[in-house]
Amino acid sequence: MPDAVITIADLSKTYASGFAALKHVSLEIERGEILALLGPNGAGKTTLISIVCGIVTPSDGTVTVGGHDIVRDYRNSRKMIGLVPQELTTDAFETVWATVSHSRGLFGKKPNPEHIEKVLRELSLWDKKDSKIMQLSGGMKRRVMIAKALSHEPEVLFLDEPTAGVDVELRKDMWAMIRRLRAAGTTIILTTHYIAEAEEMADRIGIIQHGELVLVEEKAELMRKLGKKQLTLTLQERLEALPEALKPYALELAADGESLVYTYDAQAERSGISGLLADLGSAGVRFRDLRTSESSLEDIFVSLVRDAS
Template identity: 70%
Template sequence: MQNAISVQQLTKTYDSGLTALHSVDLDIHDGEILALLGPNGAGKTTLISIICGLVRPTSGNVLVQGHDIQTDYKTTRSLIGLVPQELHVETFESVWNTVTFSRGLFGKKPNPALVESLLKDLSLWDKKDAKIMTLSGGMKRRVMIAKALSHEPKILFLDEPTAGVDVELRKDMWQLIGRLRQSGVTIILTTHYIEEAEEIADRVGVINKGRLVLIEEKNELMRKLGKKQLTLELHQALQTLPEGLSQYDLSLVDGGATLVYSYDTQAARSGIGSLLADLNRSGIAVKDLSTKQSSLEDIFVSLVEGAR
């Protein structure tokens, strides 16, 4: 599989002595959606800033579609669109002029039809003549997304794109991301809304204290590291568990009225069948049962806590 971005042994140490990245290796595939998760200060923004050419690395190499970010900066930057966390927009300009000018910065010919399409996709068309200073924070965020896409980049970085924005923008943006993906754009996002990563990402990378803890296909990650719980509501509450059930990871809750069985997602289905058979042999009657599987957020928390 061809790589849109290849990061090799990337390290960044600031003058203060803080090492924000420790020898990070990462390959990002063409056309995929990669979610980078990590707590505040983990190094996500530093990694993105280096790839986008905004911060110089201390050591290591980064290639963007085969081009080195330092020796071929102009080419690599033109391939990338970036929506940063902070709002940086031209206060006294109109929405239309801001997006059009951003396209021109990359040497692209004027394309009013493209700009119109972007503004309509992001529900900005009725604000096209409004000055940026008159817009709400959510609308300014939409303008930044339009700017990042104005030069038709092959790779799009979204650094906490939906932090503090309204539900409507989140919905519009994920629909737009879906269309971009279909057109072959590679998308890398960082987010605190892990349910969003769970919904749209192909792969998930977890960064903690400047180190890439894990990178894995989302579905495979949830299969490997997820846990399932079988909750059994009992007809009669138990004071203690019979010794014959000691082989199972069981716990009594709700005053003994509910039995919770935790098991690995890769465990055989027969484990549940054996448990139910053993419960029956022990004279324990089950009134109702339900299952629950770990979310990506559960896995993320466990990974970060394990790294600590």
């Protein structure tokens, strides 16, 4: 990848218990892209993020962020990263302003009240700046975690299940903020259980299963290659059996004999449908309605995870 901001090479993590959380993962993440990591619970997503962010030590392999090795040059690599973890961990007795400002200082950044104000306003936290964390709702605490991650102006932002359990308003605000950050050149890596969000927001999709990176693909290409489409024909007259001339199409005849379903991929779309419709007429099969549907990213994800199990 010509402008990779993160390079992960042959990364593995085995815990003292013998559990292999990651197995030989290699991945390059391009500067300015949004990468969504999908996978079931325990697949290794959080372990991967934790290693890149310097929270967990890898067993094997290397990771560089902006050319800085995360082990040998921890300080410089970590300065480039903002992390919004799953867990809400912050000082309950501090104010919002103090918490976010302190987080900026931890990365060696000089005080910048203008930047802190900008972040708090974008996250609808400005009117809560003097409130103690303990006084906030769960959604507001989640906003504070995001503000902390952005306090030191990171080039790379990790969002680990950022919208789990949050209200619709916060989810909309968060995705609007992510779009603005991406437009400004920030690289964003997120894990999510809301596959529709990944489908809407991500440039590329990575799927992790049993600690292995099963697939990394541009979203549009993934949908093109692995997405399936279906054409459902509602028949004018009930069929007892599929005519011989139609058997090459691998059609599914409904149990009641009143509809046919043709499943095809993008490559076969033109020739397959035109040939089918012509052969339907030749076989004396008439239809009164037709509709099409196509698989979603969720369908593809479920299929890939099932195949990898």
